Amino acid sequence: MSSKTLGWGSALSGQGLFETRELVAIGLFSAAAKASSLMLALVGGGMNPLTLILKSAVQSALLVVLLAKVPKTGTLTLSNLIGLLLSFLLMGQHVISLPVILAGTMAVELVAWLCGGLARRPWLAIPMLAASELAIRLINVAVSFLGVREQPGLMAMVIAVSAFSYLGILLGLVGGVRMTRELRHAGLIQN
Amino acid sequence: MLRVESLSYRHAHSNRQALRDVSFSLAEGESLLLAGRSGSGKSTLLSILAGLAPHFLKGALDGRAELDGLEAGAVGVAEWGKGARLMLQNPEAQFLAGTVEEEILLTLRCRGVTGPEADGIAGDRLHALGLAPLKGHSVFKLSEGQKQKAVLAALTALRPRLLLLDEPSANLDPVFLDGLREVLLRLQGEGLALIVADHRPYWLRGLCQRLVVLDGGEIAFEGRFADLGDPEMRARLGLRSPEQPRPPGLGKPDGLALPTFPGTFPEPGGDRPTGGPATPAPGAAAGGGGAKEDGPPGSKPNGAIRVENLHFSYPSGPELFGGLSLSLAYGEVTALTGPSGRGKTTLARLLCGLEKPSRGAITYDGEPASLELAQVVLQNADHQLYMPTVLSEVILALGLGRRGPSIEAAAMELLAAFGLDGLAGRHPQSLSGGEKQRLVVAVGLARPTRLLALDEPTSGLDGHNLLLMASQIAKAAKAGPAVLVVTHDLELVGLCADRHLELPITGA
Amino acid sequence: MRALSRIDQHRGAGRLRLRPETRLLLMVAASVSSLALGAPRALALLLAFSMLYAAAETRPRTLLMAYAFMGLMCAMSLACVWLLGSIFPPMRDAPLSMAISPFLRLGVSLNALLPLALNSRLTDLAMALGRLRLPGIVRLPLMVTIRFIPTILNDLVQLREVVGIRFRGRRGLLFWLRHPITWWRVFFQPLIVRLIRSADELAMASELKGLEPDTDFGGHPGPFSADDRLAMLMAALAIGLSAAAEMALRGLGHA
Numbered sequence: 041m042s043s044k045t046l047g048w049g050s051a052l053s054g055q056g057l058f059e060t061r062e063l064v065a066i067g068l069f070s071a072a073a074k075a076s077s078l079m080l081a082l083v084g085g086g087m088n089p090l091t092l093i094l095k096s097a098v099q100s101a102l103l104v105v106l107l108a109k110v111p112k113t114g115t116l117t118l119s120n121l122i123g124l125l126l127s128f129l130l131m132g133q134h135v136i137s138l139p140v141i142l143a144g145t146m147a148v149e150l151v152a153w154l155c156g157g158l159a160r161r162p163w164l165a166i167p168m169l170a171a172s173e174l175a176i177r178l179i180n181v182a183v184s185f186l187g188v189r190e191q192p193g194l195m196a197m198v199i200a201v202s203a204f205s206y207l208g209i210l211l212g213l214v215g216g217v218r219m220t221r222e223l224r225h226a227g228l229i230q231n
Numbered sequence: 232m233l234r235v236e237s238l239s240y241r242h243a244h245s246n247r248q249a250l251r252d253v254s255f256s257l258a259e260g261e262s263l264l265l266a267g268r269s270g271s272g273k274s275t276l277l278s279i280l281a282g283l284a285p286h287f288l289k290g291a292l293d294g295r296a297e298l299d300g301l302e303a304g305a306v307g308v309a310e311w312g313k314g315a316r317l318m319l320q321n322p323e324a325q326f327l328a329g330t331v332e333e334e335i336l337l338t339l340r341c342r343g344v345t346g347p348e349a350d351g352i353a354g355d356r357l358h359a360l361g362l363a364p365l366k367g368h369s370v371f372k373l374s375e376g377q378k379q380k381a382v383l384a385a386l387t388a389l390r391p392r393l394l395l396l397d398e399p400s401a402n403l404d405p406v407f408l409d410g411l412r413e414v415l416l417r418l419q420g421e422g423l424a425l426i427v428a429d430h431r432p433y434w435l436r437g438l439c440q441r442l443v444v445l446d447g448g449e450i451a452f453e454g455r456f457a458d459l460g461d462p463e464m465r466a467r468l469g470l471r472s473p474e475q476p477r478p479p480g481l482g483k484p485d486g487l488a489l490p491t492f493p494g495t496f497p498e499p500g501g502d503r504p505t506g507g508p509a510t511p512a513p514g515a516a517a518g519g520g521g522a523k524e525d526g527p528p529g530s531k532p533n534g535a536i537r538v539e540n541l542h543f544s545y546p547s548g549p550e551l552f553g554g555l556s557l558s559l560a561y562g563e564v565t566a567l568t569g570p571s572g573r574g575k576t577t578l579a580r581l582l583c584g585l586e587k588p589s590r591g592a593i594t595y596d597g598e599p600a601s602l603e604l605a606q607v608v609l610q611n612a613d614h615q616l617y618m619p620t621v622l623s624e625v626i627l628a629l630g631l632g633r634r635g636p637s638i639e640a641a642a643m644e645l646l647a648a649f650g651l652d653g654l655a656g657r658h659p660q661s662l663s664g665g666e667k668q669r670l671v672v673a674v675g676l677a678r679p680t681r682l683l684a685l686d687e688p689t690s691g692l693d694g695h696n697l698l699l700m701a702s703q704i705a706k707a708a709k710a711g712p713a714v715l716v717v718t719h720d721l722e723l724v725g726l727c728a729d730r731h732l733e734l735p736i737t738g739a
Numbered sequence: 740m741r742a743l744s745r746i747d748q749h750r751g752a753g754r755l756r757l758r759p760e761t762r763l764l765l766m767v768a769a770s771v772s773s774l775a776l777g778a779p780r781a782l783a784l785l786l787a788f789s790m791l792y793a794a795a796e797t798r799p800r801t802l803l804m805a806y807a808f809m810g811l812m813c814a815m816s817l818a819c820v821w822l823l824g825s826i827f828p829p830m831r832d833a834p835l836s837m838a839i840s841p842f843l844r845l846g847v848s849l850n851a852l853l854p855l856a857l858n859s860r861l862t863d864l865a866m867a868l869g870r871l872r873l874p875g876i877v878r879l880p881l882m883v884t885i886r887f888i889p890t891i892l893n894d895l896v897q898l899r900e901v902v903g904i905r906f907r908g909r910r911g912l913l914f915w916l917r918h919p920i921t922w923w924r925v926f927f928q929p930l931i932v933r934l935i936r937s938a939d940e941l942a943m944a945s946e947l948k949g950l951e952p953d954t955d956f957g958g959h960p961g962p963f964s965a966d967d968r969l970a971m972l973m974a975a976l977a978i979g980l981s982a983a984a985e986m987a988l989r990g991l992g993h994a
Binding site for chain 1: 770771774777840841844845855876877879880881882883884885886887888890891892895896923927928930931932934935936937938939941942943945946950951952
Binding site for chain 2: 901928932933954
């Protein structure tokens with residue numbers, strides 16, 4: 041193997057899990073998730089329920105395809121980390137929730153790994169994404185509560201936004217699975 | 232310097248040999264044109280010579296490729312990349328940095344060169360390739376030609392021994408091609424060996440001494456660049472002419488032998504493009520600082536699509552058209568050429584109603600121009616293909632989702648006209664670049680329209696498919712609409728245009 | 740990535756000429772401390788300090804526009820609360836003094852974000868993260884993400900246009916609502932195909948360059964400037980004073 045690899049442990053030990061090409065793919069898919077959600081927000085308005093659903097659907101479908109292209113433990117956590125860092129840099133979001141969300145995603149990935157891992161059981165991507173996205177939304181609701189604890193009425197909006205976006209996530213999973221099947225047929229993703 | 236011996240390669244997940252028993256060698260400072268029809272294995276060979284196979288591309292590699300004693304496959308991509316560098320067809324996809332200078336510095340940093348030494352090398356490269364004034368420019372704001380030069384500056388920063396170029400002329404106009412040729416000559420003077428895979432050989436005259444033609448993954452011809460002058464060999468191997476094509480009306484250049492394919496040329500039903508320059512047709516004289524036109528000056532306009540006193544500029548950009556007037560005739564093919572950035576695509580967009588003029592009018596038989604009356608096929612084929620099969624892509628265009636035996640038969644007929652009927656069941660995104668280009672034009676022809684505008688329909692086509700496309704464009708015009716072809720490909724202009732509009736060069 | 744070889748010369752725009760790291764640090768500190776504080780008066784004090792920082796680093800017109808937008812968002816939220824309060828009366832019970840705390844927090848976060856967002860290039864921010872010892876496994880994809888967002892936005896604009904051409908006369912919202920699968924296919928499939936191709940090409944180019952995940956893009960930072968040090972000191976003082984105010988108010992039973 042000539043390609044240089046780096047993974048979770050590499051920062052500590054120099055051994056790694058990810059190749060350069062996989063890190064590039066993760067970066068590009070994160071860019072697409074951010075760009076498409078910016079575009080949808082511009083076209084449809086940020087808080088419109090339809091926009092919320094579409095943004096999340098595109099995001100989760102992108103993740104399904106990414107996990108088919110890079111079926112490794114750590115891909116989802118890394119992709120989420122990049123997305124969160126970008127939200128932090130662009131909009132100052134997720135300052136507090138970042139470590140909690142990461143811990144949640146890693147826990148979900150750990151469970152998937154214990155169940156055999158994505159490389160052996162690609163279908164695990166779907167329950168894994170459904171669970172991690174649910175965890176992310178629950179954590180966001182909890183952190184939002186910290187910010188508006190004196191005015192709990194504001195939580196209604198936070199919960200509605202989270203519910204719409206999770207509905208989008210579920211729709212996106214269906215779309216992502218269909219798209220992945222087609223991309224395999226076209227030879228763009230290898231079996 | 233480079234020795235290739237009995238090289239064979241099969242892509243991962245494929246049963247077909249992409250390359251078979253390829254052998255040749257290249258000396259220091261020597262340049263070679265790698266020619267061949269689409270899918271003949273040119274890009275695969277370049278990838279192997281760049282060190283990408285088998286490490287990056289996986290697949291099965293047999294035989295040997297040696298660069299200065301180093302064997303491909305025995306060392307990693309990065310190690311091999313010190314000696315051989317590859318410029319991909321899409322230069323923008325290779326940039327990781329934001330500006331030209333940063334890209335060179337990043338390339339150097341990847342090899343451990345930093346600080347004043349890196350600054351010195353970057354300055355030298357920027358100067359050598361004429362990029363010094365652009366060093367801080369964002370890569371997004373560069374023209375295609377400038378992007379290629381910036382990539383070349385980064386690729387040659389650490390003086391590799393071999394430079395490989397994949398279809399460098401695909402998106403460049405003749406002016407930029409001259410500039411690229413000069414740059415490559417300068418690099419050759421520094422001792423760099425070059426292998427250029429390209430469908431358009433004319434701009435490589437004087438640069439490439441040698442010629443290797445691939446066909447079906449095998450070397451079908453090996454000789455001197457001058458051997459491309461043989462029309463029989465070109466016809467047999469689907470190659471384009473090595474002569475500089477000239478637009479009609481400027482006279483047929485000496486020695487220009489437009490390719491003909493006796494027995495294999497897909498005859499579109501008695502249409503004219505079987506070679507020879509197009510005949511200028513009567514048309515309105517262009518006026519008002521716009522295009523210059525080949526055709527009898529002052530002849531009476533017979534066009535039904537009229538542009539009158541057109542003024543247009545993009546926000547915060549210079550004025551592209553300052554009072555342009557012209558007309559396009561139904562049933563004719565009008566070719567629009569000119570340097571990059573002068574407004575060819577913009578004029579096509581204005582004609583189709585995708586942009587609104589600042590002043591003046593564009594009318595179709597008196598009706599204002601709109602997308603409802605026109606059909607435009609843009610350059611990027613990937614963006615225009617959505618469906619799971621080639622057939623359903625055309626059916627969608629023909630009937631917007633309605634199916635039925637008649638629509639299906641019409642779709643198959645259209646696919647057959649473009650030589651794609653054998654691929655009807657394939658996924659559009661699994662086609663080669665040339666096949667996709669033909670498919671999007673076929674889709675563009677599927678619905679009746681008054682104006683059909685095609686933006687660079689032949690940028691990646693070999694000689695055989697160039698003829699096929701030219702014949703279909705001419706046939707489309709015969710069916711009624713005005714056809715506007717925006718192109719840098721003067722061979723295409725010669726093959727199918729009835730009129731030729733050239734936007735003026737303004738010292739670009 | 741201008742900072743590849745001479746980061747010490749490159750500082751962000753803005754009157755204070757702060758390094759991106761400083762602005763990042765101030766933003767994190769402002770967010771964490773605003774969440775920790777609960778007393779409206781302590782939060783108001785922190786808001787006042789953060790406004791000084793924002794005013795020093797942001798053009799007045801931009802600042803006013805941002806405040807107007809925030810005001811609009813707050814008004815919408817309050818309208819929502821009022822609506823819910825009329826359905827569930829207990830929701831109206833929170834005293835007004837407490838009800839403004841969430842908005843004060845929002846103001847603090849906005850004041851800390853504006854100088855960062857308006858005065859730093861994204862590539863410089865990524866460099867700053869690299870210098871903060873972010874591991875290569877995160878740095879490389881983050882660089883790719885930042886580099887490719889404009890490219891993908893441009894692709895999406897082109898996609899919209901192509902769909903407009905292909906589905907001329909059928910572009911209204913109603914058509915797409917009636918054909919959601921077609922919408923999905925025409926927008927999503929070309930995007931995905933483009934992504935997969937770009938990922939392969941960029942990975943190829945990166946490996947040929949010799950780019951490795953642990954390649955250091957960060958350059959060597961010079962020492963923090965006097966402006967950086969002053970800004971950090973002022974931020975520490977502001978947070979300390981606000982925290983002291985919170986404790987004092989709690990002691991007085993005003994929290």
